Amino acid sequence: MPLGWAGDREGPRDECGVFGIYAPGHEVSRLAYFALYALQHRGQESAGIAAADRGGNIMTRRELGLVSQVFSENDLRTLAGELAIGHVRYSTTGSNAWENSQPVHRSEGTNGSRSELALAHNGNLINAVELHDELVGRGVTFSSTSDSEIVAALLATHPAERIEDAIADVLPRLQGAFSIVAMTKEEVVAFRDPHGLRPLALGVIADVGDAASPEGKSGQERTRRNDSDRYCVASESCAFDIIGASFMRDVAPGEIVTLGRGGLESRRVDSEARKAFCVFEYIYFARPDSRMNGQVLQVARARMGEILAREAPADADLVIPVPDSGNAAARGYARASGLPQDDGFVKNRYVARTFIQPGQELRKHGLRMKFNPLPEVVAGKRLVVVDDSIVRGNTTRQIVQMLRDAGASEVHMRISAPPIKHPCHYGIDMSTREEMIAHERSVEQIARELGCDSLAYLSLDGVYEAVGATRATHCDACFTGQYPLDGTDEAAGKYALEVAAT
Numbered sequence: 097m098p099l100g101w102a103g104d105r106e107g108p109r110d111e112c113g114v115f116g117i118y119a120p121g122h123e124v125s126r127l128a129y130f131a132l133y134a135l136q137h138r139g140q141e142s143a144g145i146a147a148a149d150r151g152g153n154i155m156t157r158r159e160l161g162l163v164s165q166v167f168s169e170n171d172l173r174t175l176a177g178e179l180a181i182g183h184v185r186y187s188t189t190g191s192n193a194w195e196n197s198q199p200v201h202r203s204e205g206t207n208g209s210r211s212e213l214a215l216a217h218n219g220n221l222i223n224a225v226e227l228h229d230e231l232v233g234r235g236v237t238f239s240s241t242s243d244s245e246i247v248a249a250l251l252a253t254h255p256a257e258r259i260e261d262a263i264a265d266v267l268p269r270l271q272g273a274f275s276i277v278a279m280t281k282e283e284v285v286a287f288r289d290p291h292g293l294r295p296l297a298l299g300v301i302a303d304v305g306d307a308a309s310p311e312g313k314s315g316q317e318r319t320r321r322n323d324s325d326r327y328c329v330a331s332e333s334c335a336f337d338i339i340g341a342s343f344m345r346d347v348a349p350g351e352i353v354t355l356g357r358g359g360l361e362s363r364r365v366d367s368e369a370r371k372a373f374c375v376f377e378y379i380y381f382a383r384p385d386s387r388m389n390g391q392v393l394q395v396a397r398a399r400m401g402e403i404l405a406r407e408a409p410a411d412a413d414l415v416i417p418v419p420d421s422g423n424a425a426a427r428g429y430a431r432a433s434g435l436p437q438d439d440g441f442v443k444n445r446y447v448a449r450t451f452i453q454p455g456q457e458l459r460k461h462g463l464r465m466k467f468n469p470l471p472e473v474v475a476g477k478r479l480v481v482v483d484d485s486i487v488r489g490n491t492t493r494q495i496v497q498m499l500r501d502a503g504a505s506e507v508h509m510r511i512s513a514p515p516i517k518h519p520c521h522y523g524i525d526m527s528t529r530e531e532m533i534a535h536e537r538s539v540e541q542i543a544r545e546l547g548c549d550s551l552a553y554l555s556l557d558g559v560y561e562a563v564g565a566t567r568a569t570h571c572d573a574c575f576t577g578q579y580p581l582d583g584t585d586e587a588a589g590k591y592a593l594e595v596a597a598t
């Protein structure tokens with residue numbers, strides 16, 4: 097993520113997707129390409145793949161644009177090798193510079209075969225400035241303004257012979273959220289912050305049964321598996337389905353997994369740290385067919401809708417989702433309330449973040465580019481409209497207006513998350529506090545601003561009930577303002593980075 101030194105402390109942040117694979121005998125860059133395709137929802141601004149033949153040079157291709165726009169058949173042929181990592185990046189601001197695309201690639205030339213490394217990061221460091229200053233003091237130079245490059249430089253300049261040892265040493269100094277996939281010319285190493293803020297899953301290409309679990313292991317203990325196993329890691333398990341790999345388990349918080357000649361190795365750092373998995377991954381960010389912490393998200397989201405129906409019933413005729421983010425919760429709401437459900441909107445699936453802006457004339461049609469209401473379905477109806485979240489309220493305001501224009505008689509908004517009131521310092525763009533419609537407004541005030549007949553949000557307890565988890569092991573700071581990592585607020589002030597990225 098870029099460190100915009102003059103940036104707003106609550107500036108934009110990015111959510112990204114990462115992938116890594118060690119699979120001699122397979123077309124690893126092609127597998128990485130398809131895995132990134134499945135992770136496209138985690139970032140539409142840039143994409144990149146780094147690949148290497150064991151012992152050969154690391155080659156990287158990264159560019160602004162969607163996965164399908166960035167890589168040609170020729171690129172994939174050129175990125176030949178036995179191991180690869182990949183990245184998709186998302187950001188909402190002007191920081192969409194090529195330099196901030198990933199994987200980051202560094203050659204320090206100091207420690208033999210691992211002097212060269214590539215690295216892809218999902219998350220956000222809250223002590224990036226300190227680490228940056230320290231490295232600059234040691235004469236390290238940077239080619240981007242990215243905190244991911246800081247991690248790459250820390251690892252590349254570390255004297256340890258094995259990258260895993262460098263990571264184990266550096267990891268406790270990294271504060272914040274990180275699910276990182278790195279590669280040398282020899283192996284892929286993935287690691288997750290000890291709080292487990294961002295997801296990271298482990299998969300296997302071959303039917304080899306369950307991998308050794310890190311549970312119950314401490315310190316530097318390792319597990320080894322079969323030499324012929326082929327492993328991969330990804331932000332979400334949906335990336336495995338598309339390449340024929342099987343989900344094994346989540347990478348544990350603080351776990352370092354190595355995919356290489358020795359099969360799978362695992363060690364764990366700081367396994368006692370407070371766990372803080374992001375609840376917003378369950379609510380909105382991750383794909384519904386991904387599984388995390390034992391939950392298939394489609395099922396968890398439908399349960400959120402069921403609980404929402406119990407907590408906030410509505411006297412209405414029909415339930416419709418805001419597609420696609422409200423689909424699963426709307427199904428749950430309809431099921432639990434006994435109300436019929438239909439599609440009130442058709443969504444254009446091809447509206448992505450685009451570099452071509454609509455221009456003044458088209459801008460007035462606003463969200464119509466994305467959602468078109470079906471008057472035949474909604475006219476004369478008292479509607480329950482289900483969406484996953486409201487941030488600035490722009491989407492909901494226009495949805496309500498479009499439905500009224502299409503003839504709906506009443507619009508009752510039901511949101512399958514609590515009001516978002518606080519920015520995320522751990523890697524999701526949540527906008528600034530002042531821009532959030534729930535900032536210093538009551539639910540009634542918000543309903544008035546949005547122009548709906550009623551508005552209700554799922555309670556935080558309802559979210560946890562739906563995912564079968566507790567606050568003690570999760571981060572819900574965007575709803576509560578209670579940041580689970582010590583020093584987050586101060587760090588936010590200090591890093592003053594336009595911290596985006598990853």
Ligand code: AMP
Pocket residue numbers: 380418421483484485486487488489490491492524525526
């Ligand atoms: P807004 O118009 O700012 O209220 O945006 C809310 C809509 O954006 C909801 O329909 C969500 O599905 C979606 N959304 C929520 N959080 C995010 C996020 N961090 N990045 C992109 N879209 C989001």
